[in-house]
Amino acid sequence: MNGQPLLSVKGLRLGYSRSEVVAGIDLDIPEGSIVSLVGSNGAGKTTTLLGISGILRARGGSIVFGGRELAGLAAFQIARCGVVQVPEGREIFADMTVAENLAMGGLGVSRKVRGRRKDAVLDRFPRLRERLTQLGGLLSGGEQQMLAMGRALMAAPKILLLDEPSMGLAPLIVEQIFQTIAELRREGMTILLVEQNAKAALSIADYAYVMDSGKIALHGEAKSVASNPEIIAAYLGGAT
Numbered sequence: 001m002n003g004q005p006l007l008s009v010k011g012l013r014l015g016y017s018r019s020e021v022v023a024g025i026d027l028d029i030p031e032g033s034i035v036s037l038v039g040s041n042g043a044g045k046t047t048t049l050l051g052i053s054g055i056l057r058a059r060g061g062s063i064v065f066g067g068r069e070l071a072g073l074a075a076f077q078i079a080r081c082g083v084v085q086v087p088e089g090r091e092i093f094a095d096m097t098v099a100e101n102l103a104m105g106g107l108g109v110s111r112k113v114r115g116r117r118k119d120a121v122l123d124r125f126p127r128l129r130e131r132l133t134q135l136g137g138l139l140s141g142g143e144q145q146m147l148a149m150g151r152a153l154m155a156a157p158k159i160l161l162l163d164e165p166s167m168g169l170a171p172l173i174v175e176q177i178f179q180t181i182a183e184l185r186r187e188g189m190t191i192l193l194v195e196q197n198a199k200a201a202l203s204i205a206d207y208a209y210v211m212d213s214g215k216i217a218l219h220g221e222a223k224s225v226a227s228n229p230e231i232i233a234a235y236l237g238g239a240t
Contacts, residue, residue, distance in 0.1 A: 006031040006190050007052070007083075007159055011061035014044075014051040021047045023214040024061065027192075029159065034181065034191045036201040036222060038236060039211035045194040046088055048211070049161045052192070053085040054078040066158070080108075082158030088167065088194075090148040094137030098128055101136050101147055105154030114154070121150040124180065142173035149180065159190040166197050178204055198236045202226035210235045 005028035014022035022044045029035045037045050050056035052063055054075035063070040070078050093101050102121060106114035122129040125146040131139060136147060145165055152160060162181065166174040174197070182204045185191060195201035202208055205222035212235050218225075225231055 004031065005029055006066060007192070008064045009048075009052065009061065010064075012048070012051055012058060012063065013060035014047050014056055015059060016047075016056075020059070021214050022051065025211070025214075025216050027209060027216070029190060029192050030207075031190050032185070032188050033206040034185045034193055034204055036193045036195060036205035036208045037211055038195060038198045038201055038208060038225075039217075040236065041196070043211040044214040045211055046163055049085060049163050049192070049194055052078075053083060053161055055085075079155065082156075083161065084152045084155045084157035084159070085161040086148050086152045086163060086165065088163040090141075090144045092136040092139075092144050092147050092151065094135065096136055097133050098136060098139070098147055099132040101151050102128075102154050105151035117154050117156065121153050124153070124183075125150050141168050142170065142176070145169060145173070145177055149177075157189075159192065160184065161192050161194075163194045164196060165193075166195060166200060174200065198232070199226070 007029040009025065009027040011024045012022055013020060013024050037048060039045055047056065051058050054073055058071045061071065065081055065083055068081065070081065093104065102118050103114065106117055127143055128146055128150060131143065136144065139147060165177050178200050181191060193201055193205060202222045202225055208222040208225045209219040210217045210225065210231065217235055218231065
């Protein structure tokens, strides 16, 4: 892979209780790229993101971001470094308004900066502007995904960790979400994308890692992975 990695994961081991889910994986994410982590259900993709963001403590290995070791830091410390996750299932604050959800993403910055970031988010997701006073729990699934992404962008991330952004959404909304992800990349955002929809993920990614049973089965240019029917059949269940 060309380019100096902004995020470099080496020998990362993660698990729950006595079970090891991620068994010593390596990942490199160059600055300004979309790297996609794909694989079947239960492969360890979400667990990997939880480990990188500090929600799940690493059992071994290193997570180096911008030259700084993140393994062992608390999740809030990692977020302050610029590593921001959009979780699987969106996990917005259902009892808060859209405006309040966005404000939560911009905690710790001045009102002026927060206002500029909010305007940028609403320009990117005009539908949210129409629903600023509406409770998050009353939004459609697509609107909640926009809100979850907008809340993350309020933190001005250096790298965005996206976990299953297409989950449960109608095809038209999925297309819009992936267009937004591609736009962010064109604007210079670095993105690590976990996605069950392999075809959609590989279509916008620069590089791909295929995960199987807690290990990296193979990796390569996203176009190469997407065009190899043997890889798709063996590791992605024919999800092309």
